[in-house]
Amino acid sequence: MIDLFPFATGHAKGRLRRLVLALLALLAMPGLAAGAARASGEAEAWAALSSNRGAIAVMRHALAPGTGDPAGFRLGDCSTQRNLDERGRAQARAIGAAFRERGIAVDQVLTSQWCRARQTAALLGLGEPQELPDLNSFFADRRQAESQTQRLAAAIRALPQGTVAVLVTHQVNITALTGVYPSSGEIIVGRPEGEMFTVIGRISLPAPRGGS
DSSP states (O other): OOOSOTTOOHHHHHHHHHHHHHHHHHHHHHHHHHHHHHHHHHHHHHHHHHTTSOOEEEEEOOOOOSSSOOTTOOTTOGGGSOOOOHHHHHHHHHHHHHHHHTTOOOSEEEEOSSHHHHHHHHHHTSSOEEEOGGGSOOTTOGGGHHHHHHHHHHHHHTSOTTOOEEEEEOHHHHHHHHSOOOOTTOEEEEEEETTEEEEEEEEOOOOOTTOO
């Protein structure tokens, strides 16, 4: 064993060793606390969805490698767009399975018209997806961000009371609505409260290795 305190003696060496151990414990605590907070937030999110009291799940589409949209992007042509890869398809299926395992009945599945979002919504298997243009990405035109986010918030508020809905959209849309930067396939669960969308918790299921 390496002696970390070769010039210390007796009690001094013991005190130094205890001090180092205490410092290491303090350094580890933020990571442990963050992990506990994530687990708590995820549990609260699932509980809200299970309560059938109108929790809304706003989900970033599953894994679709790349950023933004390719040159030549056309809304109605998936061959010009980023699409889910095998891992993304497996991730979407796994998320849908997680809802079913918890017995969560979803009343509506709403989706962006982008192919990667529509593919995600369909693979969830939680109901027939309906397109909602206000979920479309404004990544390429941020001038639309404020007005579109206001319309989306209004659409959420207009859902029948008690509706459990899954909205499949894009990172920029979710960040504008909630202030959260989600990873691919991550779900932000919240409720409309007045003009605000109050975040309850976050659910993150990583894409399975290798896909299926």
